[in-house]
Amino acid sequence: SDYFSSITGLEELLKTEEHLMLQLRSKVNGIKTSLQQLERELSSIEQEHVSASKDTENYLTNPVNVYRLMKRLNTDWSLMEGRLQQISEDMNFNVTRGSYGLSFPSQEDVEGAALALVRLQSTYKLDVAQVAAGILNGVKYGSDMSWQDCFQLGQQLFEMEDYNNTKVWIRESMERLRRHSSPAHSPPTNGPDYDTLNKMETVAKGLFQLGDFDTAYELSQRVLQFDPKRIRNWHLGDKGVALPEESDEPLLPRHSDSYSLTHEFAQYEKVCRGEVNPTPRQERNLRCRLSQGNHPFRLLAPLKLEEHNLDPYVVTYHDMLSAQKIRDLRQMAVPRMRRSTVNPLPGGQNKKSAFRVSKNAWLAYESHPTMEGMLRDLKDATGLDTTYCEQLQVANYGVGGHYEPHWDFFRDPNHYPAEEGNRIATAIFYLSDVEQGGATAFPFLDFAVKPQLGNVLFWYNLHRSLDMDYRTKHAGCPVLKGSKWIGNVWIHDMTQTFARPCDVFRDHEVSLEYEIIK
Ligand SMILES: O=C(O)CCC(=O)C(=O)O
Numbered sequence: 319s320d321y322f323s324s325i326t327g328l329e330e331l332l333k334t335e336e337h338l339m340l341q342l343r344s345k346v347n348g349i350k351t352s353l354q355q356l357e358r359e360l361s362s363i364e365q366e367h368v369s370a371s372k373d374t375e376n377y378l379t380n381p382v383n384v385y386r387l388m389k390r391l392n393t394d395w396s397l398m399e400g401r402l403q404q405i406s407e408d409m410n411f412n413v414t415r416g417s418y419g420l421s422f423p424s425q426e427d428v429e430g431a432a433l434a435l436v437r438l439q440s441t442y443k444l445d446v447a448q449v450a451a452g453i454l455n456g457v458k459y460g461s462d463m464s465w466q467d468c469f470q471l472g473q474q475l476f477e478m479e480d481y482n483n484t485k486v487w488i489r490e491s492m493e494r495l496r497r498h499s500s501p502a503h504s505p506p507t508n509g510p511d512y513d514t515l516n517k518m519e520t521v522a523k524g525l526f527q528l529g530d531f532d533t534a535y536e537l538s539q540r541v542l543q544f545d546p547k548r549i550r551n552w553h554l555g556d557k558g559v560a561l562p563e564e565s566d567e568p569l570l571p572r573h574s575d576s577y578s579l580t581h582e583f584a585q586y587e588k589v590c591r592g593e594v595n596p597t598p599r600q601e602r603n604l605r606c607r608l609s610q611g612n613h614p615f616r617l618l619a620p621l622k623l624e625e626h627n628l629d630p631y632v633v634t635y636h637d638m639l640s641a642q643k644i645r646d647l648r649q650m651a652v653p654r655m656r657r658s659t660v661n662p663l664p665g666g667q668n669k670k671s672a673f674r675v676s677k678n679a680w681l682a683y684e685s686h687p688t689m690e691g692m693l694r695d696l697k698d699a700t701g702l703d704t705t706y707c708e709q710l711q712v713a714n715y716g717v718g719g720h721y722e723p724h725w726d727f728f729r730d731p732n733h734y735p736a737e738e739g740n741r742i743a744t745a746i747f748y749l750s751d752v753e754q755g756g757a758t759a760f761p762f763l764d765f766a767v768k769p770q771l772g773n774v775l776f777w778y779n780l781h782r783s784l785d786m787d788y789r790t791k792h793a794g795c796p797v798l799k800g801s802k803w804i805g806n807v808w809i810h811d812m813t814q815t816f817a818r819p820c821d822v823f824r825d826h827e828v829s830l831e832y833e834i835i836k
């Protein structure tokens with residue numbers, strides 16, 4: 319399960335499909351050959367029979383013919399029976415049972431994939447007609463979706479009780495059917511199967527109840543066009559139009575989670591879309607410069623530092639990791655990747671969540687020189703002591719994968735070892751580019767950072783006083799196109815007394831107002 323949460327899983331599914339394809343192809347070819355043989359034998363009998371019927375008397379007075387007729391009926395026909403039996407046995411093809419060891423998506427996967435699409439639609443304000451045409455933000459990628467594809471997605475969303483999106487996709491489906499097929503009154507060439515017709519009927523009923531009469535009417539007319547007999551079980555509606563019988567259960571839209579309705583969430587989505595720009599006053603103090611960091615070697619090989627924000631301090635170090643090292647890292651991580659979890663309540667179980675859709679693996683720094691080098695470079699760049707770091711967390715987000723706004727520090731001291739302290743700083747190594755979407759967004763700071771292979775995004779989660787800095791709330795925006803890889807380094811505070819000493823005054827009040835969700 320969890321195939322929808324990252325690209326690595328999806329490759330398995332392609333392999334499954336390839337296996338099934340090859341199997342079925344060889345079956346179909348085998349059946350074709352047997353049928354051709356059967357065809358030849360049958361037509362030779364037919365020929366013989368025709369010539370016998372033309373002159374029955376002459377035929378039956380010839381002993382050879384008599385013998386052949388006997389033999390045909392006695393043996394040949396039962397041979398045919400056997401052949402046919404064999405063919406029908408060959409026709410058995412059980413997709414899941416006959417494919418031991420193959421990966422299949424679960425119902426949860428299908429739902430996850432539908433949710434991802436809807437998430438992208440709403441975060442990036444995508445036009446459904448464009449998405450269906452395979453166009454993302456003006457770039458044409460895939461092929462068009464058929465009316466059936468759109469209907470299937472709409473129907474899936476209907477089952478998931480996401481009625482607003484149901485309407486949008488069913489409308490698109492009908493629009494496509496109208497455009498690509500014959501007019502409604504002429505008989506269709508290739509109609510949907512019985513099961514799909516049932517689903518169309520159910521969704522049509524639902525849309526009536528939801529008040530989308532036009533789409534419901536069009537959908538039900540299509541059902542009749544494909545299967546006119548169904549009208550027998552329908553009733554006459556208001557304007558003398560036949561409608562599928564309504565069910566009496568009212569449709570209540572699924573309770574959408576309250577966070578997605580907040581002003582804060584709207585701001586987050588804006589930042590993901592790149593709709594907010596830092597004010598000139600904010601930007602005036604920001605620089606891109608060469609920095610020697612905290613190590614004399616960096617005089618020779620200075621760091622390319624880009625400041626995003628000074629308080630709280632958020633910066634990018636450019637070109638910190640070569641493409642080759644990144645390839646090695648990702649390779650090490652792949653076999654260990656598991657669905658990412660979140661830990662929402664103190665003492666609670668880590669849980670899979672729609673809040674965070676990705677896969678990750680934890681790797682020990684000591685296990686490879688590349689990772690040791692990453693820590694060393696971080697230390698040189700920031701001056702922080704790296705004695706207390708969690709293992710490197712490599713994460714992969716597939717299309718629609720995301721991580722909703724959160725803080726990296728732990729609010730409950732039980733969540734970190736007392737001798738290590740809280741997560742004072744985060745460094746995200748970008749292990750890939752992302753074609754569209756997937757930025758790291760800071761909704762309270764009004765900017766987002768686009769992943770760029772080899773760069774490191776670094777910030778302090780805590781004030782100098784080690785109080786939590788609530789302004790550092792951040793998120794991984796949904797990936798619109800591409801596959802996003804990151805390596806998270808979390809540095810803890812216990813050994814930073816000299817690296818980042820506290821101020822004379824406790825400086826945490828500025829961030830307190832950001833603790834409350836607005
Ligand atoms: O994916 C991102 O850009 C952010 C990831 C993140 O915040 C985290 O893993 O804690």
Ligand SMILES: [Fe+2]
Pocket residue numbers: 724725726792
């Ligand atoms: Fe984070």
